[in-house]
Amino acid sequence: MSRLAHWCFLHRRAVVAGWLLILVVTVALSQSIGSKYNESVSLPGTDSQAAVNLLTDNFPSASGEGDQIVIEAEGGADVRSDQVQQPVTAALSKVAAIPGIASVVSPYSQQGATQISKDGSVAFAAVNWKMKAADVTKSDARKLIDTAKSADGPNVRISLGGQSIENEESAGPGVSVVVGAIAALVILLIVFGGALFASLMPLVTAAVALLIGTSLISLLSHVMDTPSVSSDLAVLIGLGVGIDYGLFIISRHRGSVKAGRSYEDSTVLAVNTSGRTVLFAGMTVCIALLGQFALGVDYLYGVSAASALTVALTMATALTFLPAMLGFLGPKTLSRRERRALAEKGPVAEDASGFWLRWGKFVERRRVPVAAGALALVVVIGLPLFSLRLGSSGAATDPPDSTTHQAYAALSRGFGPGYNGPFQLVTEVNSPSDAQAFDTFLAAAAKEPGVVLVTPPTTSPNGKVALAILYPSTGPGAKATVSLVSDIRGLAPKAEGPGHPAVHVGGVTPANIDFSRVLSEKLPLFIAVVVVLAFLLLVTVFRSLLIPLVAAVMNLLSVGAALGAMNVVFTWGWGDSILNIPATGPVDAFIPVLLFSVLFGLSMDYEVYLVSRMQEEWHLRRRARNGSHADQVLDNHWAVTHGQGKTGRVVAAAAGIMILVFGSFLISDDHVLKEFGFGLGFAVLVDALIIRGLLVPALMHLIGPANWVMPRWLERIVPNFSIEAATRKEVQ
Structure with a gap:
């Protein structure tokens, strides 16, 4: 890592130019080729898939995308009256002429006689496309919407429902990204003492990775089935982890500069210590995301590949582009006040002090009640997990002013909610x-x-x-x-x-039910694969068995707490008005899988950053004195407390950034992004504040020197990727 950092620092012009060239080429290719997102779900071996196969092979007109044009009579009129029927019939004739439409069943035809409500206030026309929803372009869907709405008038209100309409109205993260980035910048300015350039660097680094990533995802959609939500989720994940990765490296760099090291040596040390944290944490996120391939559900392949690609890019830019930019910034990584203090007072060694050292000492003194209380609190938060219901949110949770939500509400009023599925x-x-x-x-x-x-x-x-x-x-x-x-x-x-x-x-509803069942059945295997792989990776990093074991259990607790809270909010409806959630219902079936993948990796960010610093303190302390077991117990307390004291501020800032970035997606109109944003934001809050801030340090105090022990026979066969081993000279 030190050689990579040194090379990037010295060849910073070539590194930055290379990344900018990649950015320009990928964006240009993406714009010229476009995307080919596919929303369809294939579930081999399920009853709903058997129905799809029969219709596709024998009844093409019934196997394509099916949408509904919902007609509401206004002003006391009846849908059968001339003032309603005439404009609607004219509009439906135009709809039938749209290229790609296979058939339109009018409520005024004999075949559609049951498509008028008993009170005559609502009716619907069934529209069948020749192709599946994935092949209906947004322009095709927009043409259908505009043509159908040509019947709107004083006595008629038209709304539309269906998957292609949902796809057309999907707005993506939009403003949420801007709000999250601004909130992150505010925290970075506070953490970095007002150093503007240092605060902007994590955002710039993440932006480069995200622009390249979203362009590559667009190209990826041509070679593998990729739903459009993949790009939105990748932006959400990449923005959070990208800013955090930059925060870790720049924070260590600034501390080294203040301690009197040169800008080059500070960059090398930052990449060789915090950069290794970024590398292993990013690898864990990618492993967890790609572990979704073990589920055997093709819908998730594109989602996991897109997210893993984006995380890999944020990791790569943090380890190469960022060190190069630090070379350009030089002294500007510090604020003017900090540069003046360095010139007047000289170097100041980085040491644990202030609030976070007092917090660490409190945890050390009260380790038993702290561990018991924190564990009990996390378990209580996660209890609603056991009543978690998976399914599909559907149009009921769309924004109230969307045509899909209006169609859902009108069908429910006229015929009952079942007509929506x-x-x-x-x-x-x-x-x-x-x-x-x-x-x-x-x-x-x-x-x-x-x-x-x-x-x-x-x-x-x-x-x-x-x-x-x-x-x-x-x-x-x-x-x-x-x-x-x-x-x-x-x-x-x-x-x-x-x-x-x-x-x-x-049909859509039975297919969603089958999708939920398949994921529920395969989820234990997926969790086992990810946990085992992450455990093995952490064993190589920390040269310990207990630390990876504790980390795995703590990460599972974080996921459980997040899913429990999601059930309370999105299914039970607690706080739905505050969080602007239009309707309650089951949690979307693929959310727990994605949430587990991302959160397991994000938790490793804090775990590796926190415990690696504790490990540094442990080895420095042990080299200073090699005493009895009682001395080792004291050394363990010192290492845990001072490691927490030195990292607490950065971990809190990183968590704050994550919470604000993910929380900003609650203002999105997309229900899936709301679920994902809330779940990740709440999970990070629990993980950073309760688990990494209280439970993990308390347990490490209770475990004692055994934290840092690995059997000798295992020591000989496990590769040594230890952060401490690689950075011993620098930290001394």
Whole structure:
């Protein structure tokens, strides 16, 4: 690491020019080629996927994206009245002529007779595209919205729902990024004593990585299935970790400059100590993110690859671009006041003092009650995890002024919430008896509790597949809907009898339920893979078994607390008005996986930064005196307390930046970003304040010198990537 830092410092013009060239090339390629995001989810082996396969092969017009045009009569009119029907019929004729539209079923047609509410206040037209939602461009969806809304008038209100409409209205992080960056800059200015250039460097470094990263993600979407949310989540993650990585390195650099080292030596020391923290923490984040491939769900492949790519870029820019920029800044990494104090009073050695040393001594004195109290508090926060319900948030949680939310609300008022999540009942028809058996099943399904309507079956053009639509009485995110899907799937064999093709239950809602089930079943394997890999990495870093073990358990506690808090806010509805959450419901199924991936890595940031400094203090203390076991116990207390005293301010600042950056996404209109932002922000708060600030130091005091011990036989076979071993000369 020291050679890399030295080379980047000396060849700073070439390093900066190289990164800027990469930035220009990737952005230019991204702009010229564009993106090809894919929102579709493939779940091999599930019932909903079997329905999709049958429709795709035999009933193309029914397998494409399905949207709804919702018609509301205003001013006391009825949807059947001429003043409503005429403009709507004209608009639907124009919609049918849009390229890519396969069919439009009007509520005024015989086929759409059931698409008018009983009171005549609401109706809807079913729009089927020739392609799936992933292939419907934003311009196509916008054309549909504008054409349908041409019927708007004093007596008619039009709104639209469907996945392609959701995709078109997705605004991305937008203002949240700006707010988060400004908040981070304020904290950096406070931490760096008003040194403007030093405060800007983490933001500039992160910005370079994010611009390159988002451009590469756009290009990545052409070679692997990548949902559009991948780019937004990558920005959220990259902004947080990128600023923190810069904070760690610049903080160590500034401390070395104040201690009298040259700018070059300070840069080398910072990269060789804090830079190693960045390297190992970043590797842990990437391992956790790429561990999602173990789940076998292709929807997450693009998300994990995009996020891991962005984190790798923030790590690379922090270790190369940032040292080069420090070479350009020279004395400007300090504020004028700090430069004047250095010139007048001379170098000042970096030492533990002030509030954080007093905090560390408090934890040392009260280690038993501190450990017990902190552990109890984290467990209590995480208890709601055991009632966590996964699913899909859907249009109910969209902003109230969005057309998708308005369509959801109108359908719920006119027909019931279940009309926002119909089921597709699909079966093969190989003989008249198969068709008769399917009719028998549909009649039985219509009598099931929780079913509002089952449409008559429609036969595919080739005559091999029959399709019917079932409308439940409850919304897509309701527990009763999950139970109904299971009941309908179990009903088919009983109603049809033996010897007939299986009836598959598909559609967006059953597919989301299957998605949640698949992730829930595979989540333990994913967690085990990530925890084991992170444990092995930390063993090589700290040359210890207990420190990685404690870190793994603490990280699991952080994730549990975050998921528990998310359940309280997004499902139970506590504080939803304060946090501007339009509606409650299940937590999106893929959020816990992503949250675990990112948080496990972010927790390692603080763990490695905190414990590596403690390890430095331990080795320095042990070299100064090599005494008895009692001396070792005292040395351990010294190392833990002073390591915490020296890192507490930076860890608190890093956590504050993370909380503000992630928290800024609560002002976004995107519900997924709200969930992710709140979950990560709350988790970092718990992790930095309770776990790293209280629980981990208290446990290390209680464990004693065994913190730093590894069996000799294991010592010989494990590679030595110890931060302390690599930096012994510098820290002396």
